[in-house]
Amino acid sequence: MxxxxxxxxxxxxxxxxxxxxxxxxxxxxxxxxxxxxxxxxxxxxxxxxxxxxxxxxxxxxxxxxxxxxxxxxxxxxxxxxxxxxxxxxxxxxxxxxxxxxxxxxxxIEGNQVHVLGRVNKPGPIVMAGPTTALQAISLAGGLDPFASGNAIQVLRQTADGDELLPVRYNDLIRGRSLDTNVRLQPGDTLLVP
The missing domain is CATH 3.30.1950.10 (wza like domain)
Structure with missing residues (x-):
């Protein structure tokens, strides 16, 4: 050639x-x-x-x-x-x-969050753009029937240490507690008990 x-x-x-x-x-x-x-x-x-x-x-x-x-x-x-x-x-x-x-x-593997606990498909999720907690739960296949929807937390590592942010899933899907639909950052872990 x-x-x-x-x-x-x-x-x-x-x-x-x-x-x-x-x-x-x-x-x-x-x-x-x-x-x-x-x-x-x-x-x-x-x-x-x-x-x-x-x-x-x-x-x-x-x-x-x-x-x-x-x-x-x-x-x-x-x-x-x-x-x-x-x-x-x-x-x-x-x-x-x-x-x-x-x-x-x-x-874009660097733009990942992890969803752990009582979801149907736990594991890493690659964020193609801005992603909220509700969207990540959806990408993880939704909550399993035994999940505690209002006890979900986002674990975020910051310069000052770890931070826990509440996500009130049951309220969110009813149009309440909208401020708890946290916009996720790369490296966050969504904990679903």
Whole structure:
């Protein structure tokens, strides 16, 4: 296969991935590529046009960084895709003339909460966008018949220590205690007794 044909195939693959991403594809999760802030555990596909050896899938490490050829270690947690693209491009410019960098989010595993206890499908839930306690319970298959709906709590780790936030499920589904429908943050654990 000629180098020119390989370059065209790489470009086509990048365009297909870009099209899929723009149609709600950030891991088929509906993440808005412009506003999404990267987190530990997220998966990125980084490509540089006409540089096959620089096509690489990288995961955001627990320290919030990625490692990429010629760039080295780069802190990306909390940045948007556009910001990562710019920073990778700046570092690559030392070695490559006018690099055309593409960065796609291919997995948002870093945006997880855990639902534990008396739900039908306990375990981790990947949040594709803002997610409330009620939505997480729904994604976990709903409460089992023996759950204590008004005793649910969100366990949140903060800089000051652990915090417990009440969720009054039975009241919420009746239109009461709406302030207890907590908006979840990555790393939260929903405890359903």
């Amino acid at each position: 000629t180098r020119r044909l390989k370059s065209k195939l790489l470009l086509c693959a990048a365009l297909v991935a870009l099209f899929a991403f723009s149609k709600g594809g950030a891991a088929a999760a509906g993440v808005d590529n412009d506003d999404y802030r990267l987190r530990e555990g997220d998966l990125l596909m980084v490509t540089v046009w006409r540089e096959e050896s620089l096509q690489k899938e990288v995961r955001v490490l627990p320290d919030g960084s990625i490692t990429y050829p010629l760039v080295g270690r780069l802190d990306v947690a909390g940045l948007t895709v556009a910001e990562v693209k710019e920073r990778v491009g700046e570092r690559l410019a030392r070695y490559i003339s006018d690099p055309e960098v593409t960065v796609l989010v291919t997995g």
